Amino acid sequence: MTDTTPAVDLTEAEAEVDLPEIGDESRYEALMQTIRNRVTVRKFDPDYVVPERHYEMILEAARHGPSGANAQPWQFIVVRDQDTKAKITEYFVAEQRFRAKAKMKFPTPDYRGLATAPGFIVVCSDMRWTNAFPVLNDGSDLDRMYHENAERILLQSVAAATMSAHLAAASLGYNVWWVTAIGQEEAQNAMRPLLGIPDEISVLDIFLFGPPAAKPYKRWRRPMEEILHRDRYDKTYFMSDDELDDWIRTRRHRVMYKDASKID
Numbered sequence: 001m002t003d004t005t006p007a008v009d010l011t012e013a014e015a016e017v018d019l020p021e022i023g024d025e026s027r028y029e030a031l032m033q034t035i036r037n038r039v040t041v042r043k044f045d046p047d048y049v050v051p052e053r054h055y056e057m058i059l060e061a062a063r064h065g066p067s068g069a070n071a072q073p074w075q076f077i078v079v080r081d082q083d084t085k086a087k088i089t090e091y092f093v094a095e096q097r098f099r100a101k102a103k104m105k106f107p108t109p110d111y112r113g114l115a116t117a118p119g120f121i122v123v124c125s126d127m128r129w130t131n132a133f134p135v136l137n138d139g140s141d142l143d144r145m146y147h148e149n150a151e152r153i154l155l156q157s158v159a160a161a162t163m164s165a166h167l168a169a170a171s172l173g174y175n176v177w178w179v180t181a182i183g184q185e186e187a188q189n190a191m192r193p194l195l196g197i198p199d200e201i202s203v204l205d206i207f208l209f210g211p212p213a214a215k216p217y218k219r220w221r222r223p224m225e226e227i228l229h230r231d232r233y234d235k236t237y238f239m240s241d242d243e244l245d246d247w248i249r250t251r252r253h254r255v256m257y258k259d260a261s262k263i264d
Helices: 011-016 028-036 052-063 082-101 111-116 127-132 141-171 185-195 241-250 252-257
Strands: 074-078 119-126 175-179 201-210
Touching: 028 141, 052 074, 052 119, 052 141, 074 141, 082 111, 082 185, 111 175, 111 201, 119 127, 119 141, 127 141, 141 175, 141 201, 185 201, 241 252
Parallel strands: none
Antiparallel strands: 074 119, 119 201, 175 201
């Protein structure tokens, strides 16, 4: 049988590899400036119109994200219709109210800000791409373990592409908002009809960007000594169950929304 699969053209990939010499720090600070300026806001200037070129530049960065087996299991839907934005916002506002009634004690953001975002991109994936990663597909316990790992690979791949988009938006001067944790069936049922998404495709995240409605601030970051381990895990900053519960109860809400200078 003749193989009619088109050959992969590597010309583009080969041409775009342009790394500095090992140890050359000339590009590092420019990258770090972009990373530091990737700041979350939850209300945008609704009158701003994103140029079409900026969407293309941001998604060009996303498509160069790393992925397991180079599967590139992502799809992006640019939403410009304000009525559609409002309907998606309604779902999240309802979720916000549900959390309050359920007394989850989680400092949920004000989801009404979704509707103000000039840049509105729905991030999707086809979960069938998990079959591109090591799986047995025989229904065994071992197969279930491999499928769980394959799902992690897929989600990490989509997250990597999404973060590339965030950094591209930040490099263009925009503030951003990563809206996630929407894998519930209710969320899929609410958004698929609005966007014409097939049942096989799942909405994973919503990526919002634009000029902020008010001056943003940089939130707290853990100091290096709390996260860096050399050769072995250093238990100096390891939290017991009680310590972690206390942190969540007394500090979580502060680090989510407060200025870094006000976190002790």
